[in-house]
Amino acid sequence: MRGLRLLRALAALLGCLCVLLVLGGTPAYAHTALKDATPGPGAKVAPGADVVALTFGRLKSGTTPTISLVGPDGTTVPVGRPEVADDSVVCAAVTPLRAGVATLSYTIVSADGDKLSSAFQFEVADGAKSVATPSACRGLSLQSPNIGGENGTILGFGRTTALVVFSVMGVVVVGGGAFVVRTMRGRRLTGSRRTAV
Known part of the structure; x- marks a missing residue:
């Protein structure tokens, strides 16, 4: 009987620790995680897309995210200065995408000051579905990638x-x-x- 009580107490303690680990670890990662993207990780899109959009949790105001894009031949694809819409959507104009696998890298700062850098790939292929400019980006005056902005080339x-x-x-x-x-x-x-x- 005494052994059974001890087992129950240990099981309850272990359960509480697991709950604390799960709940305690979630906020540190959830607020800066990439929630959506256009084009998204692993997506296949038609050539000609000229705007990229990344959706996160709330971003720190006054900070400018960075976005860089490398085309299928390893050359840098010009990207205009990123703009933030609705405190969570990062939009940037890019030189129209050509066929092949592209790599998009980004750095953002979340509302609590945590910095996140990551990258993903997507494929541009003839015959794939065209992507429309996301609604959050439509009202913005995005800088042309040809101006040689923060992420442009000279x-x-x-x-x-x-x-x-x-x-x-x-x-x-x-x-x-x-x-x-x-x-x-x-x-x-x-x-x-x-x-x-």
Whole structure:
């Protein structure tokens, strides 16, 4: 009898621990999980889609999510600056998608400040169903991907890389020009001194 009571107490304790683990772990993951996407993970869509949309739980206001897209040949697909609709839907204009498997990567910040980065793939195939622009994205003025926005490219480089390259080139040109001018002045001064003697 005493052994049975002890077993019941252990079973109840174990049950309570399981419930606490399940309920205690859920909020940390549920609020930032990807709930829906257009195109979605593993989806097959027709070529020509020019808007991507990702739906999450509530996102932190004032933060800008990032989205990048790699096409089937491994090249970066230009993506305009993402916009957030309804505090949970991230929308971005992209260069119309071509046939093949594309990889979409994203980084978002949830309402409580947790940062989430992930990626998924989908296929663009002739004869597949076309995807319409999600209703949450229709009222937004999405930046064109060709402007070279935050996730756009400049001369084939990512925006940040291009800015660093151009800055370094500018410093080299200005520094080189100053060196040439200084050298030329030094030669003139030395030549005029010899003439004066």
